[in-house]
Amino acid sequence: MTNILINGKEKNSININDRGLQYGDGLFETMAVHNGKIHLWESHWQRLSLGCEKLSLSLPNRELIEKEIALLCNNNNESKFVIKLILTRGEGQRGYRYPKEQNITRILSKHAWPDYPENNYSDGVAVCYCETTLSENKKLAEIKHLNRLEQILARNEWESDEFQEGLMSTIQGNVVDGTMSNIFAVQDNMIFTPDLSLCGVAGVMRKTIIDIAKNKGFAVYEKEFSKSELEMADELFLSNSIFGIWPVKMIGKTRFTKVGKVTKQLQEEINKLCQS
Amino acid sequence: MTNILINGKEKNSININDRGLQYGDGLFETMAVHNGKIHLWESHWQRLSLGCEKLSLSLPNRELIEKEIALLCNNNNESKFVIKLILTRGEGQRGYRYPKEQNITRILSKHAWPDYPENNYSDGVAVCYCETTLSENKKLAEIKHLNRLEQILARNEWESDEFQEGLMSTIQGNVVDGTMSNIFAVQDNMIFTPDLSLCGVAGVMRKTIIDIAKNKGFAVYEKEFSKSELEMADELFLSNSIFGIWPVKMIGKTRFTKVGKVTKQLQEEINKLCQS
Numbered sequence: 001m002t003n004i005l006i007n008g009k010e011k012n013s014i015n016i017n018d019r020g021l022q023y024g025d026g027l028f029e030t031m032a033v034h035n036g037k038i039h040l041w042e043s044h045w046q047r048l049s050l051g052c053e054k055l056s057l058s059l060p061n062r063e064l065i066e067k068e069i070a071l072l073c074n075n076n077n078e079s080k081f082v083i084k085l086i087l088t089r090g091e092g093q094r095g096y097r098y099p100k101e102q103n104i105t106r107i108l109s110k111h112a113w114p115d116y117p118e119n120n121y122s123d124g125v126a127v128c129y130c131e132t133t134l135s136e137n138k139k140l141a142e143i144k145h146l147n148r149l150e151q152i153l154a155r156n157e158w159e160s161d162e163f164q165e166g167l168m169s170t171i172q173g174n175v176v177d178g179t180m181s182n183i184f185a186v187q188d189n190m191i192f193t194p195d196l197s198l199c200g201v202a203g204v205m206r207k208t209i210i211d212i213a214k215n216k217g218f219a220v221y222e223k224e225f226s227k228s229e230l231e232m233a234d235e236l237f238l239s240n241s242i243f244g245i246w247p248v249k250m251i252g253k254t255r256f257t258k259v260g261k262v263t264k265q266l267q268e269e270i271n272k273l274c275q276s
Numbered sequence: 277m278t279n280i281l282i283n284g285k286e287k288n289s290i291n292i293n294d295r296g297l298q299y300g301d302g303l304f305e306t307m308a309v310h311n312g313k314i315h316l317w318e319s320h321w322q323r324l325s326l327g328c329e330k331l332s333l334s335l336p337n338r339e340l341i342e343k344e345i346a347l348l349c350n351n352n353n354e355s356k357f358v359i360k361l362i363l364t365r366g367e368g369q370r371g372y373r374y375p376k377e378q379n380i381t382r383i384l385s386k387h388a389w390p391d392y393p394e395n396n397y398s399d400g401v402a403v404c405y406c407e408t409t410l411s412e413n414k415k416l417a418e419i420k421h422l423n424r425l426e427q428i429l430a431r432n433e434w435e436s437d438e439f440q441e442g443l444m445s446t447i448q449g450n451v452v453d454g455t456m457s458n459i460f461a462v463q464d465n466m467i468f469t470p471d472l473s474l475c476g477v478a479g480v481m482r483k484t485i486i487d488i489a490k491n492k493g494f495a496v497y498e499k500e501f502s503k504s505e506l507e508m509a510d511e512l513f514l515s516n517s518i519f520g521i522w523p524v525k526m527i528g529k530t531r532f533t534k535v536g537k538v539t540k541q542l543q544e545e546i547n548k549l550c551q552s
Contacts, residue, residue, distance in 0.1 A: 024300030135411030
């Protein structure tokens, strides 16, 4: 059973001179696959392309990646799993300067579908504020690059199952996203989500939700968010490519409507999309 | 000829589930070795220890690392080379959360001594300002972690040999360090170097220079630096563990004394230390 393909070959290790290991010089995408279909593939590809552009990485051949994902899916009977794609700048000499000629390393791996409790969707999740801040750099904002120490430090601030996610803020105190998700607020039937032009990952599910909401006639705004603004919202929810939408029932000590009307409507739209 | 040791074994690849590759979850040190002696080993070990503390990584056994470096040195006739040590949090499951039980991966590799031109030391180097900013996060400041995309983007802003280093600044415009070095300014016989409490790597050579300078009776200050302040200095020089001290002869369009008196004195002290 093939679970890993590196540059199309069945193996599970990379050379230590790979710049992905040496410097975190690369990108990744984490995708949901249902019955052989990559969910939101177009948007994943768009973000990967943006990442390659921002880091001056050669974008690999799209059909090749699709073929390799299909290969991982075919040799497997599970109907639902996660595919992770990592692209690195490949092997190089010591030093930050990279060669003009790039031999990109592409790593595809298949993972079990995570077993999230059903009531994360129906009742919502509790989230905490993380102390680890998100640093700002417009050249690294929005893309899903391999430099993830801030998320690691933030995610490991809490151990108990009391909280399902932690929110990260800038040094100025603006809330940007969760360690592995984006956040949305609903206020007076309008939808707000933090602006990500200086930091944070522009989630593929976030983009999908913005598109769907606009399509349904909602006004959607990207803006700066203080914690107190966030806590005053009528509804709050988190999004990511794998779990879709989780309502937030509790943030810090503030309790919300279990599942708000708008959140529920968007959950239904996302479910339809997943089943289509 | 052994050039790489991974957890003490001669091999050259790591599992793709290693968190060093997946998230840049680790640290490194780049050390000069002369005739089997690790130069400034005590300071390298101190910075590695600080890094392990800040990232909650288990610090490996010091004697083990020393033994492995000796092994790499013994099988080799070159008198001078570079040893790079990478520590990662080891293999893990998908996700930012890390296991309590850590199986640290330690990677030691030996590299040829870089062939820097002699006149980098005698005449000085020309440096440019990089556009890529350094982001601020006190939890990641000072340590030499594996998240190096900012340095990579900065180093690849120039291609010509006209510049030997690029200086990086915060989003507010304060100069912090070079892509692979620290910077010092001499003004009225006092020595200044950027404060690194929010970003930048606290170089082992930087620390050595501060100690030596204080020992020689100089006042040494760590402070914020604007570009114009830097350009008004009497002398400027760069430092790193491998090259030691390079005077700066040109910064942007400002030309300096080729090699200032204080710079020369410190170069001589560092040379003595290297030969001891």
